[in-house]
Amino acid sequence: MKRFLEVAGSLLALLGAAGVVRELTDGWFRLLGATRFLTENVWFLEGRELFTNIVIAVLGVVLVIASQRVAKS
Numbered sequence: 001m002k003r004f005l006e007v008a009g010s011l012l013a014l015l016g017a018a019g020v021v022r023e024l025t026d027g028w029f030r031l032l033g034a035t036r037f038l039t040e041n042v043w044f045l046e047g048r049e050l051f052t053n054i055v056i057a058v059l060g061v062v063l064v065i066a067s068q069r070v071a072k073s
Contacts, residue, residue: 002067009063016057023050 019035022028035056039049 002070005063005067005070009060009065009067012060012063013057014060016053016055016060019053020050020057023053 015034018029019039022036035053036049039045039052045052
């Protein structure tokens with residue numbers, strides 16, 4: 001379970017950071033925007049793409065930290 005949380009958290013953090021870079025460059029790095037499918041197809045996230053990607057990245061970091069704390073206890 002610990003390894004799964006680490007991998008999932010790292011992947012979410014990477015995708016969120018890539019989405020932030022994509023949004024800040026106005027879509028110049030198209031391949032970095034793996035989360036654009038989420039932000040373009042969910043109606044309540046329209047117009048909030050940067051915020052959504054930041055939340056995804058922070059959630060990934062939280063998962064990595066939680067997996068490390070679970071391992072210690």
